[in-house]
Amino acid sequence: MSSSASAVEAVLLSAPGVSDAAVLAVPDDVMGEKVGAVLFAAHGEVDVVAVITHCREHLADFKVPQYAAVVTEALPHNAGGKLLKDRHRGRVRWEAPLR
Incomplete structure (x- = not known):
């Protein structure tokens, strides 16, 4: 994962109500x-x-997500705690862009 993606994920995780994010x-x-x-x-x-x-409030404009998908099941992680993003690629249904 790029450092840019990790920075965005860190901000998402600090957002109200978010337990996990990818x-x-x-x-x-x-x-x-x-x-x-x-x-x-x-x-x-x-x-x-x-x-x-x-x-x-916390990211440069180009890093702010333009799409969001809310899932009802916890995001998958491996035994070491690493997020398994490949399980979501191609399965997420993106709605209209947020901006």
Whole structure:
């Protein structure tokens, strides 16, 4: 994972209501890729607007996720605690861009 993705994930994890998060590249015809966030809340629901507002306060504009998907099951990790992003690539259904 790039240091840029880890920085975005750290900010996502510090956002209200987010228990776990993964950053994935979302294909884009013009830019090649855009930032997507997969979000999980262990308790309650994720307020995507609040999460993106939090990201805008802590990240450069180009690092703020333009897509978000909220999942209802915990994100998969290996025995060492590393997030298994490959299990989400191609399975996440991205909604319309947030901005």
